[in-house]
Amino acid sequence: MSMATSTYHHGDLPSALRAATVELITERGPTGFSLREVARRAGVSHAAPAHHFGSSKGLLTSVAAEGFATLVAAFDEAVEGLDDPIERLNAMGKAYVRTALNNPGHFGVMCTDELVDDADEAFIEASVGAYQRLLDGITAIRDAHNPSLDIDAAATMTWSAVHGYAVLHSALPGVAEKNERVLATMDETMNSFTKMMMDGYRAR
Amino acid sequence: MSMATSTYHHGDLPSALRAATVELITERGPTGFSLREVARRAGVSHAAPAHHFGSSKGLLTSVAAEGFATLVAAFDEAVEGLDDPIERLNAMGKAYVRTALNNPGHFGVMCTDELVDDADEAFIEASVGAYQRLLDGITAIRDAHNPSLDIDAAATMTWSAVHGYAVLHSALPGVAEKNERVLATMDETMNSFTKMMMDGYRAR
DNA sequence: AATTTTCGCTTGACACTGTCAAGACATCAC
DNA sequence: GTGATGTCTTGACAGTGTCAAGCGAAAATT
Numbered sequence A, B: 001m002s003m004a005t006s007t008y009h010h011g012d013l014p015s016a017l018r019a020a021t022v023e024l025i026t027e028r029g030p031t032g033f034s035l036r037e038v039a040r041r042a043g044v045s046h047a048a049p050a051h052h053f054g055s056s057k058g059l060l061t062s063v064a065a066e067g068f069a070t071l072v073a074a075f076d077e078a079v080e081g082l083d084d085p086i087e088r089l090n091a092m093g094k095a096y097v098r099t100a101l102n103n104p105g106h107f108g109v110m111c112t113d114e115l116v117d118d119a120d121e122a123f124i125e126a127s128v129g130a131y132q133r134l135l136d137g138i139t140a141i142r143d144a145h146n147p148s149l150d151i152d153a154a155a156t157m158t159w160s161a162v163h164g165y166a167v168l169h170s171a172l173p174g175v176a177e178k179n180e181r182v183l184a185t186m187d188e189t190m191n192s193f194t195k196m197m198m199d200g201y202r203a204r
Numbered sequence C: 001a002a003t004t005t006t007c008g009c010t011t012g013a014c015a016c017t018g019t020c021a022a023g024a025c026a027t028c029a030c
Numbered sequence D: 001g002t003g004a005t006g007t008c009t010t011g012a013c014a015g016t017g018t019c020a021a022g023c024g025a026a027a028a029t030t
Helices: A013-028 A035-042 A048-053 A056-079 A085-102 A104-110 A121-145 A151-169 A175-201 B013-028 B035-042 B048-053 B056-079 B085-102 B104-110 B121-145 B151-169 B175-201
Strands: none
Touching: A013 A035, A013 A048, A013 A056, A013 A104, A035 A048, A035 A056, A048 A056, A056 A085, A056 A104, A056 A121, A085 A104, A085 A121, A085 A151, A085 A175, A121 A151, A151 A175, A151 B151, A151 B175, A175 B151, A175 B175, B013 B035, B013 B048, B013 B056, B013 B104, B035 B048, B035 B056, B048 B056, B056 B085, B056 B104, B056 B121, B085 B104, B085 B121, B085 B151, B085 B175, B121 B151, B151 B175
16 A cells, blocks of 8 residues: 555654644643653654654654744745735734744744754755745845845844744743734734834835 | 851852853753752752752742843943933843843743743843833833834834844854854844834834 | 751652663565 | 564663652750
8 A cells, every 4th residue: 555644553653743742842831842751642652752753852853844844834825816025024924923823832842943953954944945935025025125125134133023023922831822812913913013124124 | 147148058059059050051051951960060969959949940930030130230231321212222132132142041041931930029020120121212212203103012023023033043052153153243233123123113 | 055946958769751772573575 | 484674662771850858057945
């Protein structure tokens, strides 16, 4: 047989372990993560994860890469059909915060870089892919509104602002209460961000 | 006798434990932190920290509070003698990033909120004190430049941008190499941030 | 001055953690 | 069928946070 998700004894243990990891971190936060508890939830022995991911860092890195891939997909979906560069950047900002708050298990790992192996290929590819989306967005704004815009500075500030907002406003654990409230007001906040930043990015 | 720093057997064990914690986290990152290793470095038994701080969370909360107090002091020192509101906010932004990168042991704990007890009094006081400095700075800009500026939105974005910048650019461990390079270019980056944001905050 | 209480800290134990080496065992290639 | 491969288990190791009990010095009380 050739089911994509079926390999050997378990079926697709790596994916099951990632899923259990996300579930566990969503419940207890990155601190509450434990390789053995993940193994327990996946119904395998305590040393099974190490076989696939080497160490706990390997597993978390894989989860982080998955998170960045999700983010990239969210970016692409958010800008679909939008032409105006400012609208596109605004949509990406909202998509970033929304993805972060809706996937707290992933997000918590993605942005605590000491949990992650920066040299991992899949991780690098997904994360630079995400940043590239932002750079493209800023470049489009430069082309449309302000030829002398410093793309790196603008990109750094944009990413910092949105990332900082998400970090400061995502609570983990205890997602339900707080994150939903933030999501409710997030659109308006992002609109403010966009307006304030765009006034700066545009030529005067 | 009545030496302020001398209490009992050790002298001032709580402070010594905080110092050892900062040292340890600077070396190995928040993940590498261990209550027993801290006790070892302070030269006391493995359960001594719990006696003063209850749990590892208590110790880390105390370290975080110390970090916010340091930040408040850095804010106040940075704006001293400056009158122009924009200059003052710019100086505060630089002070934030500088403090974060120069005190990575503290900063790492301050901004991973699951390590910290949000209900701790000293922690609350120090952290809202820091945020209040920012609010005051934004308010001054509103008064001087733009009566209709939304203070909360501007404050959120400012804090997010600066915090996000610090988070994304502080490496831990491995401080020496990276953080110094960031610090070298940080002033210029913060000036860009200020310029871009101020164009947005000012009335058009 | 003697004695009790208080407080700082130690000791020992518990269940838990990540990682490593060795083995079991199903599948695949041949 | 036989060996090789890769998946997973088992067992052990040192290390962890936290708890209960105990020790001994200082302070308070008498």
